[in-house]
Amino acid sequence: MQFIRSENLVPNMRLAKPIYNKSGVLLYERDSKITPSIIKSISNFGLIGIYVLEPAEPLPPITEEDLEFEKNQTIFVFTYKEILDNLKKGKIPGKLNSLVELVIKEYGTLNHPINFIQNMRAPDDYVYKHGVSVAILCALITKYLKLDYRHQKNLVTADFLTNLGYLFIPDNISKKGTWLSESDKDSIQLAMEKGLSTLKQKDKLLVLPPDSIDLVEYYVLSTSKNKNAPRPSKMIEHLSNILRAANTFDQLTAMNINHSPLSDITAMKFLYTEQKKYSKKVIDALSKVIHIMPRGASIDLTTGDSAIVIDENSDNFMKPIILRLIDNKIYDLSDPKTYRYIQIYDTMKTMDNRIRIDNDTLKQFHSDPLLISTLNKFKRSS
Structure with a gap:
């Protein structure tokens, strides 16, 4: 996904976000191919630019x-x-x-x-x-x-x-x-x-x-x-x-x-x-x-590697339950012993400033009974 200024738009680019008129009526859906008429509409709306998808980029999920x-x-x-x-x-x-x-x-x-x-x-x-x-x-x-x-x-x-x-x-x-x-x-x-x-x-x-x-x-x-x-x-x-x-x-x-x-x-x-x-x-x-550390968020750790949030912590957004990718293990950051050596450094963002959600990793997580059992154990003890 990338942001393109209105004057640089060309036909056949694909919309990453829907376009609405001032009354909230949907004019162009996500994944629509940009046409000369769409470019003219964007200019008439006074939009400085829009987000478009890369040629082979799949449409990202959105609720x-x-x-x-x-x-x-x-x-x-x-x-x-x-x-x-x-x-x-x-x-x-x-x-x-x-x-x-x-x-x-x-x-x-x-x-x-x-x-x-x-x-x-x-x-x-x-x-x-x-x-x-x-x-x-x-x-x-x-x-x-x-x-x-x-x-x-x-x-x-x-x-x-x-x-x-x-x-x-x-x-x-x-x-x-x-x-x-x-x-x-x-x-x-x-x-x-x-x-x-x-x-x-x-x-x-x-x-x-x-x-x-x-x-x-x-x-x-x-x-x-x-x-x-x-x-x-x-x-x-x-x-x-x-x-x-x-x-x-x-x-x-x-x-x-x-x-x-x-x-x-x-x-x-x-x-x-x-x-x-x-x-x-x-x-x-x-x-x-607001969701600061939502389920599925891709995060960087202070240990130099990455993880996925698999369960939010409503009491402290900095201490969720995470799946660390380097060893495929679950860590509960609300545990003082764990938090002492593993902390969240920052979240990974997409081009349009959304928190990057790793749904594929979450699906793998759900398919593993051992991981689910461990997660439930963490939840019961909290």
């Missing part, structure tokens, strides 16, 4: 939930772009509340973790895709933390509004990616404050959940060198902590046309080490709502 996630992303991003662009022009966005409610309906009610899939981003569409991804993470985290609908709506709305400031960042800075000088960071902060000012001017005209603007103001000004953030209520501070963690996680792990992302594991390690800036309670919740 119905993952397909639904990608479809929802498309709908959300198209709608969110319209909302933000209208706000920047001084218009009142009519779809903001309905988008917030849809995100919460889809992801603020789930009782299980999901595969958090991010699309390739460029400076032209980064803000919209970033805002949508952070909104989804916020909805998932608030559900896990058992916050009520009122607070969920407040937080997701604040996320969508906060990103208005990114549209005021000068192009020469927004195209730099992660390599920013202190002067660049100051310019970004000023842009965020300009977005806040624009929102406050429209506050009485916008129909928003209570405290949304207060949350945006605290979130934006809490990092300002020149302006003091208002003293927040405990809930505003808590919601801001969720927004900050979700924002950083997405920034670190998103596929970007300008730079390679960090893996989920590396990003989580970073968040945990920055305890003064990020709430451990929130990071713990984040680790529970």
